[in-house]
Amino acid sequence: MNLYSLLNIAYKALMRNKMRAMLTMLGIVIGIASVIAMISIGQSSQQNINEQISGLGTNLIMVMRQQHRPGVNTGSTNVQSLKYKDCIAIRNQAKYVSDVSPYIQSSGQLIRGSNNWPTSIAGVDPCYLNIRKYKLERGTNFTQAQINSYAKVCLIGTTIVEKLFPDGENPIGKEIRFGKIPFKVIGILESKGQNQMGQDQDDIVIAPYTTIQKRVAAIDYIHMIYASATSESVANQATDEIESILRAQHNILPGKENDFDVRTQSEMLEMMNSVTGFISILLAAIASISLVVGGIGIMNIMYVTVTERTKEIGLRMSIGARSRDIMRQFLAESIILSLLGGVIGILFGLLISYVVSLALSWPFIVSSSSIILSFVVCAATGIFFGWYPAKKAANLDPINALRYE
Amino acid sequence: MSIIKIEDIRRDFVVGSETVHALRGVSFDINKGEFVSIMGTSGSGKSTMLNILGCLDKPTSGEYYIDGIAVSKLSKDKLSHIRNRKIGFVFQSYNLLPRTTAIENVELPLLYNHEIGKKERHERAIEALKLVGLEDRMMHMPNQLSGGQQQRVAIARALVSDPVIILADEATGNLDTRTSYEIMSLFQQLNAQGKTIAFVTHEPDIAQFTTRTIMLRDGKIIKDEPVNTLSAQEFLLNLPLQND
Numbered sequence: 256m257n258l259y260s261l262l263n264i265a266y267k268a269l270m271r272n273k274m275r276a277m278l279t280m281l282g283i284v285i286g287i288a289s290v291i292a293m294i295s296i297g298q299s300s301q302q303n304i305n306e307q308i309s310g311l312g313t314n315l316i317m318v319m320r321q322q323h324r325p326g327v328n329t330g331s332t333n334v335q336s337l338k339y340k341d342c343i344a345i346r347n348q349a350k351y352v353s354d355v356s357p358y359i360q361s362s363g364q365l366i367r368g369s370n371n372w373p374t375s376i377a378g379v380d381p382c383y384l385n386i387r388k389y390k391l392e393r394g395t396n397f398t399q400a401q402i403n404s405y406a407k408v409c410l411i412g413t414t415i416v417e418k419l420f421p422d423g424e425n426p427i428g429k430e431i432r433f434g435k436i437p438f439k440v441i442g443i444l445e446s447k448g449q450n451q452m453g454q455d456q457d458d459i460v461i462a463p464y465t466t467i468q469k470r471v472a473a474i475d476y477i478h479m480i481y482a483s484a485t486s487e488s489v490a491n492q493a494t495d496e497i498e499s500i501l502r503a504q505h506n507i508l509p510g511k512e513n514d515f516d517v518r519t520q521s522e523m524l525e526m527m528n529s530v531t532g533f534i535s536i537l538l539a540a541i542a543s544i545s546l547v548v549g550g551i552g553i554m555n556i557m558y559v560t561v562t563e564r565t566k567e568i569g570l571r572m573s574i575g576a577r578s579r580d581i582m583r584q585f586l587a588e589s590i591i592l593s594l595l596g597g598v599i600g601i602l603f604g605l606l607i608s609y610v611v612s613l614a615l616s617w618p619f620i621v622s623s624s625s626i627i628l629s630f631v632v633c634a635a636t637g638i639f640f641g642w643y644p645a646k647k648a649a650n651l652d653p654i655n656a657l658r659y660e
Numbered sequence: 661m662s663i664i665k666i667e668d669i670r671r672d673f674v675v676g677s678e679t680v681h682a683l684r685g686v687s688f689d690i691n692k693g694e695f696v697s698i699m700g701t702s703g704s705g706k707s708t709m710l711n712i713l714g715c716l717d718k719p720t721s722g723e724y725y726i727d728g729i730a731v732s733k734l735s736k737d738k739l740s741h742i743r744n745r746k747i748g749f750v751f752q753s754y755n756l757l758p759r760t761t762a763i764e765n766v767e768l769p770l771l772y773n774h775e776i777g778k779k780e781r782h783e784r785a786i787e788a789l790k791l792v793g794l795e796d797r798m799m800h801m802p803n804q805l806s807g808g809q810q811q812r813v814a815i816a817r818a819l820v821s822d823p824v825i826i827l828a829d830e831a832t833g834n835l836d837t838r839t840s841y842e843i844m845s846l847f848q849q850l851n852a853q854g855k856t857i858a859f860v861t862h863e864p865d866i867a868q869f870t871t872r873t874i875m876l877r878d879g880k881i882i883k884d885e886p887v888n889t890l891s892a893q894e895f896l897l898n899l900p901l902q903n904d
Contacts, residue, residue: 571768654716
């Protein structure tokens with residue numbers, strides 16, 4: 256019996272009981288649909304978290320001060336190893352770095368009339384906004400001229416606006432005091448909400464680094480350097496580059512330890528990915544249980560079918576079907592059921608995950624591997640769960656089968 | 661020319677600790693063009709005889725030749741092949757596939773014969789249905805056909821692979837008298853066209869339409885003689901018309 260007539264026989268046998276065939280398929284449809292949907296939704300959420308972390312700046316590189324000296328480790332508080340000229344060196348020499356900003360921080364009380372708020376003020380370069388992916392909601396960024404003139408201007412986040420201007424007054428052009436030093440508000444930053452660690456990213460005041468360094472902190476070094484790699488994929492190269500530039504700047508001999516520490520966000524990204532990856536696997540595992548149940552459904556129906564169609568099997572044998580023809584027919588029936596169910600299930604699963612991604616405004620991701628995998632699983636389900644009933648049918652004795660009532 | 665040659669066939673069944681001798685040494689030949697009825701009461705061994713003739717069962721001892729082929733040493737697959745090419749079955753309960761058109765039912769044996777393509781299969785099925793007078797019912801499902809028509813479809817299915825012998829097992833058992841005569845008349849026509857037919861029955865009035873009767877009792881042949889054949893067509897004409 257050739258493949259065409261085999262499929263023809265199996266197809267006709269299935270079409271003789273369309274309702275049952277459809278209900279049998281339903282198990283596989285649900286199983287495959289949930290596997291596809293779960294994998295796709297899992298990947299979408301992973302992609303979504305990736306994008307959020309990238310929003311913080313995954314290409315963000317931080318350089319901190321560090322000292323290794325015998326005796327009491329005083330942390331980085333008094334370490335003065337980073338200077339503004341290090342920023343210039345990175346800006347001029349590094350190929351994989353797009354923006355570099357110094358960072359000087361000072362804590363204190365912000366005062367506006369009768370309102371005040373404890374916060375810290377950061378002295379940075381204008382490109383700090385790009386590096387940290389802040390956007391201006393209103394007003395303007397400060398300029399190189401204002402840096403050169405140690406201008407007392409600042410940009411504030413929305414939390415500061417709420418605390419210092421509770422009456423809804425427009426803060427632009429108004430003066431606020433940081434300790435005793437007055438700053439003119441020239442811009443308001445768009446709200447970024449909390450970051451992954453729960454810190455309020457809108458509780459922020461930034462000003463030209465020169466102003467903070469000279470007028471507020473009165474130091475000649477800088478606390479940190481913020482830089483961004485030209486892209487996420489070269490973050491590691493950028494890190495290495497910064498390290499070698501700074502080693503040269505600081506005249507550190509080979510074999511000696513750095514007096515600074517270069518960090519990226521990639522660890523955080525990895526951690527988040529491992530969490531979402533685990534959740535995806537968990538979801539897919541739960542979904543695959545329904546696939547197994549669907550497979551058992553096929554086996555159950557095929558088993559009942561064999562009993563119900565005993566007489567048909569006897570007839571087919573009496574008119575010349577060999578055991579293996581019967582076996583193949585029943586296997587083909589279960590494979591057709593599971594593959595057809597699989598195709599419908601894949602379409603359903605894609606639809607579900609598309610709707611979910613649309614509803615949550617997540618990216619819609621379909622991996623071809625999950626589709627290929629479910630297709631293979633379907634075929635395997637059909638063979639695995641169809642084999643036993645088919646074997647049973649093939650082993651029937653034609654005499655008894657014909658006499659079966 | 662003998663199409664079927666049975667040589668001292670015995671068939672034993674082991675039931676628990678006892679051995680039942682269903683056939684105890686049966687020998688006969690069936691020649692081409694014969695219309696043989698195999699008769700006997702239940703327990704006489706006629707069903708066992710039919711199973712062996714139909715290559716569904718093998719004798720415990722003895723040899724059975726169909727169209728010159730010795731059957732008792734053949735594998736299951738070879739037996740299937742012989743059933744497909746040499747034998748056409750007609751059953752008491754028709755055994756048509758439900759929800760399948762008449763023509764598809766008739767095509768069924770040819771599906772298991774890979775030497776025959778789709779087109780030839782279709783043409784031969786149409787031809788077989790014409791032989792039984794059902795060319796206008798080809799697309800009907802079994803449940804749209806009367807019992808007699810269903811049996812005609814089954815006969816067409818037996819004819820379609822042009823077998824050397826048609827084996828009918830109580831083929832009129834489920835039919836009323838008129839329809840039985842119609843079916844027997846059809847068998848007589850087919851026999852007249854040269855088909856060899858073996859008809860298993862326990863009804864003597866059906867056996868009188870055949871050309872030869874083999875009577876079995878307790879696994880042995882007690883009578884094997886030609887019949888003074890009657891015409892089923894004449895019986896049909898003589899039946900009182902049922903106008904009620």
